[in-house]
Amino acid sequence: RNYSIGDALARYMWMRGYNVLHPMGWDAFGLPAENAAIANKRPPREWTLSNIEKMKRTHRRFAFSYDWDREVTTCDPEYYRWNQWFFLRMMERGLAYRKQAMVNWCRECRTVLANEQVVDGCCWRHDSTPVEQRALEQWFLRTTAYADELLKDIEILEGSWPERVLTMQRNWIGRSEGAEVDFTIEGYGPVRVFTTRIDTIYGSTCMILAPEHEIVASKLTPEMQAHAKRMIDARAAQGPGDIEKEGFDTGLRARNPFNGETIPVWVGNFVLMGYGTGAIMAVPAHDQRDFEFCRKYGIAILPVIRPIDGPLPDVSAMTAAADASGIVENSGPYSGMPSDAAKAEMAARAEREGFGKKAVTFRIKDWGVSRQRYWGTPIPVIHCPVDGVVPVPDDQLPVLLPRQIEITGKGRSPLDDVPEFVNVTCPKCGGPARRETDTMDTFVDSSWYFYRYCDSKNSSAPYDKDKVAYWFPIDQYIGGVEHAILHLIYSRFWTKMMRDIGLTTCDEPVKKLFTQGMVIRDGAKMSKSKGNVVPADEVADQRGADTARLFALFAAPPEKDVDWIDAGVEGIYRFLGRVYRFATRNLPAPVTGSGSADKNIIRKLHQTLKRITEDFDTRWHFNTSIAAIMELVNDLYAEESR
Numbered sequence: 001r002n003y004s005i006g007d008a009l010a011r012y013m014w015m016r017g018y019n020v021l022h023p024m025g026w027d028a029f030g031l032p033a034e035n036a037a038i039a040n041k042r043p044p045r046e047w048t049l050s051n052i053e054k055m056k057r058t059h060r061r062f063a064f065s066y067d068w069d070r071e072v073t074t075c076d077p078e079y080y081r082w083n084q085w086f087f088l089r090m091m092e093r094g095l096a097y098r099k100q101a102m103v104n105w106c107r108e109c110r111t112v113l114a115n116e117q118v119v120d121g122c123c124w125r126h127d128s129t130p131v132e133q134r135a136l137e138q139w140f141l142r143t144t145a146y147a148d149e150l151l152k153d154i155e156i157l158e159g160s161w162p163e164r165v166l167t168m169q170r171n172w173i174g175r176s177e178g179a180e181v182d183f184t185i186e187g188y189g190p191v192r193v194f195t196t197r198i199d200t201i202y203g204s205t206c207m208i209l210a211p212e213h214e215i216v217a218s219k220l221t222p223e224m225q226a227h228a229k230r231m232i233d234a235r236a237a238q239g240p241g242d243i244e245k246e247g248f249d250t251g252l253r254a255r256n257p258f259n260g261e262t263i264p265v266w267v268g269n270f271v272l273m274g275y276g277t278g279a280i281m282a283v284p285a286h287d288q289r290d291f292e293f294c295r296k297y298g299i300a301i302l303p304v305i306r307p308i309d310g311p312l313p314d315v316s317a318m319t320a321a322a323d324a325s326g327i328v329e330n331s332g333p334y335s336g337m338p339s340d341a342a343k344a345e346m347a348a349r350a351e352r353e354g355f356g357k358k359a360v361t362f363r364i365k366d367w368g369v370s371r372q373r374y375w376g377t378p379i380p381v382i383h384c385p386v387d388g389v390v391p392v393p394d395d396q397l398p399v400l401l402p403r404q405i406e407i408t409g410k411g412r413s414p415l416d417d418v419p420e421f422v423n424v425t426c427p428k429c430g431g432p433a434r435r436e437t438d439t440m441d442t443f444v445d446s447s448w449y450f451y452r453y454c455d456s457k458n459s460s461a462p463y464d465k466d467k468v469a470y471w472f473p474i475d476q477y478i479g480g481v482e483h484a485i486l487h488l489i490y491s492r493f494w495t496k497m498m499r500d501i502g503l504t505t506c507d508e509p510v511k512k513l514f515t516q517g518m519v520i521r522d523g524a525k526m527s528k529s530k531g532n533v534v535p536a537d538e539v540a541d542q543r544g545a546d547t548a549r550l551f552a553l554f555a556a557p558p559e560k561d562v563d564w565i566d567a568g569v570e571g572i573y574r575f576l577g578r579v580y581r582f583a584t585r586n587l588p589a590p591v592t593g594s595g596s597a598d599k600n601i602i603r604k605l606h607q608t609l610k611r612i613t614e615d616f617d618t619r620w621h622f623n624t625s626i627a628a629i630m631e632l633v634n635d636l637y638a639e640e641s642r
Helices: 002-015 031-039 044-061 077-092 143-152 163-173 198-203 214-219 222-236 288-297 339-353 449-455 465-471 487-500 536-543 545-554 566-586 595-619 622-640
Strands: 096-106 111-113 132-141 175-185 189-195 206-209 247-255 262-268 279-282 356-362 381-384 388-391 423-425 432-435 477-479 513-515 519-521
Touching: 002 477, 002 545, 031 044, 044 536, 077 096, 077 449, 077 487, 111 132, 132 222, 143 163, 143 175, 143 356, 143 487, 163 487, 163 513, 175 198, 175 279, 175 339, 189 198, 189 206, 189 279, 189 356, 198 339, 206 247, 206 288, 214 222, 214 247, 222 247, 222 262, 247 288, 279 288, 339 356, 449 465, 536 545, 536 566, 545 566, 545 622, 566 622, 595 622
Parallel strands: 206 262, 477 513
Antiparallel strands: 096 111, 096 132, 175 189, 175 247, 175 356, 206 279, 247 262, 381 388, 381 432, 423 432
């Protein structure tokens, strides 16, 4: 359906006199291809390339108007060498780095998942497999360096991208303004918390740590550590809105720097290490999440904000947190101040006295790109016992994947077992060293491939920036909404990175985005895993390629889901038969008819052209365009029979 929509648009724009770049490529690396190759007992490269050839034959059969001279295949070394080149440029700028982190682990994929690849607590590829948490050394790309710009530039896209996608991206980036404040834990030292409501700090009645917080491992008992680990795994298997708040008292106490009072330190499963600092000051009177937690465990509730025109809330009568701003009370020298004024004064004091500052935090986190699998771009890094992490020199790119390799899918990279790949000479000191064996997330490949279309045979650079300047930003991009916070955020990040290293002048890769609806069959989205796919070649064999293309455009407006109904396909097949019979009956010889018949048909033809033009230029309702053509054919038959 996606291809039929794009092809219809490309042909329309050509007929309107535009230069059109309508390319095709193959996002060929990644876990699905590797898993399929394992299941079919064939090497991933062989399996992938054979499937590309099969799909290419189908695309040609359907006569999609692609410029095959610009074809891109991401598992080709001439493509993925530039993934490695970009990685090295990001290392130079501090945008690629390595650290130990708690990461999402899928038992089915047997590898790490980025945060964006966890959907409702499960793997994005295996929607019934709960994600686990593991501590591993990982490579990250610093997407947070562009978080402010990614959020701000959504303004550029408003009106040209679906609001649903923009809202999803805003929420995922999740900018929060507030303050960081140091609470001192007895026997440990200062622990920084982030809060958007520093005006409520005198109402903080406990500190709550994320289960992954360093204090859990360094200061708590083995029993408490085990409890925290159970929280982590249980949370990974649930969506954020499904978590039942759970926690335990650590026995530690923390001192509030504003009033000097100490409060208990708890661990709570709803506190995220990846948001803010992994520690919060709980203010149950003025935060609903904290209210529910503290009520459950009998922790004190202390109101410190009253409405502008009312009294402080009565704790005994509270059934929910009073989370609105107002007038600060029971807060020392800040009592009587409006909330906004108190926020400014308190943040200024924290900075002045060295126990805090104003701060901005984001929900979006750096992109974990390490994958413990074979079928991906090798990360171009060497580990030397003398010089540490050493980048592979540009003149040694690409770092090639070895062809002959045993793939087990057992959770460690099979590249570890290929000594001729692993054992190398350090390019810095000349001593023995080991090559990095993690490969890159497949979304690296798809973050910039559309730029390569402009210059797909370039062997000296990712692309010629002058050629890209002619075509970019992309005038129209068509894709599914499921990539709103995956591919579409990553590609925006990648464009801004490429701009900053001088490869493009674009701030955004895509002017207009269209998200097509899914194809539904037997009540579910068509997918191989559900066994409800109708093979394109099978439809073409039975009813012709034109039937499949036309049905995909006719069955519903393109933004809506389409129910694949065999009777509907049959109806399109019969319609095309009517067109064919009329044309073959009348085209071999000049048509003779009355003047009035010709006038009627010419009038109808121009009305049809007008409707189709309006459909393309405004709302993309191809189904009404096809309906107009059906009316025209009916009129042709009617005039012919007179």
